[in-house]
Amino acid sequence: MTDIAFYALSALAIWSGWRVFRVDSMIRATFALMVSFICVGGIALLMSADYIGIATVFMMAVEMMVMGLFMVMFMMNPAGLNPMQMVHQHRFSIGAGIAAFIGLTVAVLATNLPNNPLPAGRDTLHDLGVELLGGSMLIFETAGVTLLATMVGAVVLSSRPGRFGDSDAGAVPPGLQPGGQPAGRKVEKSGGHGGHGGDSSHDMNMKGAPKSDDAPHKRHGKMPEEES
Amino acid sequence: MTLTAILVVAAALFGIGLFGALSQKSFVMLMMGLELMLNGTLLAAVGFWAFTLEGAPKGQLLAILVMAVMAVELAIGFALVVAVYRKRQADVVESLGTLKQ
Numbered sequence: 001m002t003d004i005a006f007y008a009l010s011a012l013a014i015w016s017g018w019r020v021f022r023v024d025s026m027i028r029a030t031f032a033l034m035v036s037f038i039c040v041g042g043i044a045l046l047m048s049a050d051y052i053g054i055a056t057v058f059m060m061a062v063e064m065m066v067m068g069l070f071m072v073m074f075m076m077n078p079a080g081l082n083p084m085q086m087v088h089q090h091r092f093s094i095g096a097g098i099a100a101f102i103g104l105t106v107a108v109l110a111t112n113l114p115n116n117p118l119p120a121g122r123d124t125l126h127d128l129g130v131e132l133l134g135g136s137m138l139i140f141e142t143a144g145v146t147l148l149a150t151m152v153g154a155v156v157l158s159s160r161p162g163r164f165g166d167s168d169a170g171a172v173p174p175g176l177q178p179g180g181q182p183a184g185r186k187v188e189k190s191g192g193h194g195g196h197g198g199d200s201s202h203d204m205n206m207k208g209a210p211k212s213d214d215a216p217h218k219r220h221g222k223m224p225e226e227e228s
Numbered sequence: 229m230t231l232t233a234i235l236v237v238a239a240a241l242f243g244i245g246l247f248g249a250l251s252q253k254s255f256v257m258l259m260m261g262l263e264l265m266l267n268g269t270l271l272a273a274v275g276f277w278a279f280t281l282e283g284a285p286k287g288q289l290l291a292i293l294v295m296a297v298m299a300v301e302l303a304i305g306f307a308l309v310v311a312v313y314r315k316r317q318a319d320v321v322e323s324l325g326t327l328k329q
Contacts, residue, residue, distance in 0.1 A: 006229040010237040013271075017241050017264050021248045026257070033260050036241070040271050043237075044291075046229065047278035052291045056270065059295060063263075063302055070256055070306055074319050086253040088322070097247030104239035113231050118283040131285035132292075139289050143296040150300045157307035160314075 006046055013039035026071040034064035048118060050125050234275035241268030253320045255312075259305045263298060270294045 016035040023029050037060035044053035087093070118124070132140045241264055248261025273294055277287030312318055 003229050006233070010233070013267075014237065014240045014244070017244045017267070020260055020264065021244070021252065021257070029257065029260065033263060036264065037267055040241075040267055043234070043271060044274045047234075047274055049274045049278060049288060049291070052270075052274055052288060052295075055295065059299070063298070066302070066306070067256065067260070070309070074254075074256060074309065074313065086257065086320070087251040088253055090251055093247045093251030096250055097243040100246045101239050101243030104242060105236050108232055108235040108239065113235075114280045115231070116282040117279050122283045124283055124285070124288075127283070127285040128288050131289070136286060136289050139293070143293060146296060147299060150303045154303045154307035157304070158310040 002046055006043060009039045009042045009046070012036075013043070027068055030064050030068040030071060033067075034060055037064070048124055051128050231275055231279035234279075235272055238268040238272035238275065241265070241271065253322060255305070255309045255319060255321065258321065259302070259309075262301060262305075266294060266298050266301070270298075 013036045016032040016039070019032040020029045020036070023032060038057050041053040041056035041060070044056060245261045245264030245266075245268060248264060249258055250261070252258045252261060270291055273291040274288070277283075277291065281287040309319070312324070316323065318324055
């Protein structure tokens, strides 16, 4: 019974993970990723890692909602009305993914894995709670402080200019001569929306239009541009 | 359900995530690839805990750390996406040729 559930959940996790990069709609991709995470949470439950499984499901449900919101905010074609192909270095990526899978699988199969399974009837949840607030409290609290620092960093990164100037003020390296250009960097015009697959007539391309009128519509971002 | 099967599933998730992270153009899809890789990592961590440690609770801390990494990645990633978009109107990887101010 557990085996059947495990194989079904595994198949669904892998299939939905694959669908993430195959569907046209980014919202559907988000939900596919959520299904994949929920399946992994279910597998964790099967392995009686109750806390991890439930926490994964809850966290991913919220996270994918946020991700869906960002999809709608930033991306063209959130509803999947047009076919969408937004990939680069496709063959290399497929090769890298397959190589990673085969390499890891070979490593797993070639390793003599230890076998000390969970004893039946052990109260894992109680043990984990005692461990988290006991011997391993430092790890737990470190994760908490890291999350706090993340919150501060996210606010700083995404804040509009404040009273001390732009949020990235002071991030400019000094010039070679006093007042000169910084070393080693090509000046780039505003990014524009080059390279949106083949569908350059898409209406959301107009988002960046006012700033990229004067710039050549770069398709690769590697075009040499003169210093301004 | 054996440890080998779980690790193979985790490897498959990791491979798909690597493919996505390398191939996708838009930042948000790229981050979904990263999340999928972490998904595989989480599964492998829980599998190792369940099958090799006789249920020692310290093993689950690695999984908890992986989940913290996921949250950090999502928050900082979206903040960076917002910052880059505000500065350069860019939402695909190709728009960023250099790391400039």
